[in-house]
Amino acid sequence: MQPLSRKCDLFTDSVIRRMTRISLDCGAINLAQGFPDFDPPKAMLDRLAEVAYQGPHQYPITMGAPNFRAALARKCGRFMGRTLNPDTEMVVTIGSTEAMVDTLFALTNPGDKVVMFSPYFENYRAQAIFADCEPVFVPLTPPAFNFDANVLEDAFKQGAKAIIICNPSNPSGKVFTEAELKQIAELCIKYDVYAIMDEVYEHIVYEGHKHTYMNSIPGMWERTVSCSSLSKTYSITGWRLGYAIAPKEIMDKIKQYHDFNAVGAASPLMEAAIVGLDMPDSYYEEFGAHYAHMKKLFTEGLDRIGIPYTDPQGAYFVLADIGPFMKPGQSDVEFCEQMARKVGVAAVPGTSFFKENVNNIVRLHFAKVDETLNEALERLSKIREKMG
Structure with a gap:
């Protein structure tokens, strides 16, 4: 064999x-x-019960059901502070895990270097290996898990193609400050590096801290992919509804990988989740x-x-x-x-x-x-x- x-x-x-x-x-x-x-939330469970008999139950449009993407654009746009185009700037994936994998394949070529902070979510290293990329690790120093900007720049100088950042961070619980994100953004722009953001814990931030979206930092929308999911925000980890948000030029490539990697997310679950996306503040x-x-x-x-x-x-x-x-x-x-x-x-x-x-x-x-x-x-x- x-x-x-x-x-x-x-x-x-x-x-x-x-x-x-x-x-x-x-x-x-x-x-x-x-x-x-x-x-x-009860409203989502009630809607799921209705959808079980009403449908849809067949393949969705590959990039995600239009009404789900419209609701997602409203919700994410509200918190990101920008108007999102649901047709050209987002794709619905099988959890944020698939969004991250599709993004890595869309942005990188074999042999590219990808920076990630340590400690890191265990999936990231394996995903980089899938894409034939080389991880470059930058330590976060406990107990606040701060980073040394010079060490980070040294990692960028090695010819990095992208950086993966989990914010808020799994496993450390670190919330990157706006000042820290601006430091990273300056390096991304200086060295022409993409930012791949894992933001699944965006709504779980404790007193004294605030979540800032990397794509809201000046100059970063053009080079940022925001990956997230509904799993944590609505306590539906088993529904596996994730998404990626990026400018059209990047999103076109992500959609290509998503199309052949997963075809599409679950139709009935997208339909039922819309009521969650429309929840008030x-x-x-x-x-x-x-x-x-x-x-x-x-x-x-x-x-x-x-x-x-x-x-x-x-x-x-x-x-x-x-x-x-x-x-x-x-x-x-x-x-x-x-x-x-x-x-x-x-x-x-x-x-x-x-x-x-x-x-x-x-x-x-x-x-x-x-x-x-x-x-x-x-x-x-x-x-x-x-x-x-």
Whole structure:
């Protein structure tokens, strides 16, 4: 038999999704894979019930159903502060993951360098490998996860074609300030680099911080692709409705890859999701307050237990230091697998996110109802005795 793809030897399966499988196997509370255990907005569920009988149930237009794109343009345009053309400047994808992959293929050629900050969402490195690109990592320094502008410029000087930025960041919870984005924008313009933005947590930002869209920075609309999804904003991670927004010249290329990669997103789910996109501003205010409550409950619990962590500025993750609870020579992967089985709480080992040699950090998420978080904290309170 001829050898299989060599690319698959350059990365493993998703450790995040692997931890979900371990959770299911041993009955652990899954604080590894970031999905909520509460329902989407009732209006969306009611509309989904209607669509089940009314349709549509057949192929949509490849770029996304026209009425869905129109609603998406209204919603995104409102928050981005610009008028978006739903026909030429956006495409609906199978989650933001597909949007990111299509964008990488549309912008890059084999051998191109792609800058990304570390810690990074594990998908990015694998996606760069798919596209035959070389990742160039720039460290973010905890606890605020700031970057050194000189180190970033050195990465650009290596001949970067694009930079991937998750804002707010998974896994660190960093929210890039407008000043930081302007610094990055200046480098993008100076070195002719595209910005690929993963903005799925755009509406989960905590007090004292503000989300700024990169495409709103002067000179950046022309070279920015904004990738996002409805997954987090409306608690529908399983609906897999994502999108990319970019100027027409870039979007034409993204659509080409999307057409042959996925054909189209799910027709009935797009139809049902329109009511969510038309939610008033009060929805996003209540949504943000809900996440602020969950963050407070969970982080105060970690404080009581004595588990060190970095305080997130946005998104719904904490990076916790499990060094005090590890055995000599134990890897973070081994620790997480044992913690799921012995403590009953699943986390993601930090080596999934860091380019640097980090072995004492895990990612936990708190997008859960109070009962789930309280039970998880109760289990974590016994981490010393059960992992000793």
